[in-house]
Amino acid sequence: MKEPMTLYMVVPCYNEEAVLPETAKQLGGKIASLIRDGKISRKSRITFVNDGSTDGTWELISQLCAGKGARLFCGIDLAHNAGHQAAVLAGLMTVRDRCDAAITMDADLQDDVEAIESMVDACLAGNEVVYGVRSSRKTDSWFKRQTAEGFYKFMKLMGTEVVFNHADFRLMSRRVLEELSHFPESNLFLRGMIPLIGFRSTKVYYERRERFAGESKYPLRKMLHFAAEGITSFSVKPLKIITNLGFLMVLVSVGMVLWAFFTKLTGHSEQGWSSTVCSIWFIGGIQTLCLGIIGEYIGKIYAEVKHRPRYIVAEFLHGEEEK
Numbered sequence: 001m002k003e004p005m006t007l008y009m010v011v012p013c014y015n016e017e018a019v020l021p022e023t024a025k026q027l028g029g030k031i032a033s034l035i036r037d038g039k040i041s042r043k044s045r046i047t048f049v050n051d052g053s054t055d056g057t058w059e060l061i062s063q064l065c066a067g068k069g070a071r072l073f074c075g076i077d078l079a080h081n082a083g084h085q086a087a088v089l090a091g092l093m094t095v096r097d098r099c100d101a102a103i104t105m106d107a108d109l110q111d112d113v114e115a116i117e118s119m120v121d122a123c124l125a126g127n128e129v130v131y132g133v134r135s136s137r138k139t140d141s142w143f144k145r146q147t148a149e150g151f152y153k154f155m156k157l158m159g160t161e162v163v164f165n166h167a168d169f170r171l172m173s174r175r176v177l178e179e180l181s182h183f184p185e186s187n188l189f190l191r192g193m194i195p196l197i198g199f200r201s202t203k204v205y206y207e208r209r210e211r212f213a214g215e216s217k218y219p220l221r222k223m224l225h226f227a228a229e230g231i232t233s234f235s236v237k238p239l240k241i242i243t244n245l246g247f248l249m250v251l252v253s254v255g256m257v258l259w260a261f262f263t264k265l266t267g268h269s270e271q272g273w274s275s276t277v278c279s280i281w282f283i284g285g286i287q288t289l290c291l292g293i294i295g296e297y298i299g300k301i302y303a304e305v306k307h308r309p310r311y312i313v314a315e316f317l318h319g320e321e322e323k
Ligand code: UDP
Pocket: 011, 012, 013, 014, 015, 016, 051, 081, 082, 083, 084, 087, 105, 106, 107, 108, 110, 215, 216, 217, 218
């Protein structure tokens, strides 16, 4: 019989001592039951990545890795606080040679532990990426809901492709992790990078809960920064907007010239008005246009320095060699 796949959970933790024991209990229970059901192998584990916590998070992780049931857990201690995205990537890259698939999940139990099984099923059905998507935002406040949904819409408008209402709860196969390792960029925005990789994917819907304990490590300030990161790491559309604005201003200046002629001919013009207004719009337009053109080149340089793979081969069909 074929050996079941090895699944690794990757859970970033930053000052999560308040929730970690419960997270370990729930995730440990889930993984153990999936092992019992023969869906995943006995080598499967939960990896907690300590992202430079200043509380007792690492002590808790170390205890989990030493205590009873230690074969279910492993821990990675980052030397300093690298941020959520970097912590997730550190976890994924550390375990990628040990697993057939990895699921990333936050430590605060907002993501549904039960959805893990659906993700594993979707993976067994041949999907290389399974996105966890929130089915509703009932538990979010009106403000959080509006800002979060606005975030996805704005991203799309700005040219960054993301899966609507999907954060960082997802399953990735070993093959996807291998491809992810070829993205050497340091401005990380995983939910934009994974769709770039491609391969067969599907979505699993779940209800997002409230944080089990502790406080959010993502205040509005960090969220705005993250949104800006997502746009500027994936899209040069803002630069294109400048170029278009420049064009528009030059067009307006042409309109202004026509308008100035019209008022002159009908005898309504003030002395010196036309030349001043026309030059303001014209010079402004030319300057903005030039900025936009420089921006376009910067956009190209930016794309080059990212050194992203230009393509990813999913399959190579090649018949038998001639004898
Ligand atoms: N996190 C991290 N490093 C940080 C900030 C957060 O590893 O610098 C982790 C945190 O422990 C949690 C996850 O990222 O597991 C998501 O953070 P949080 O739940 O506070 O964000 P929210 O759900 O409020 O957006």
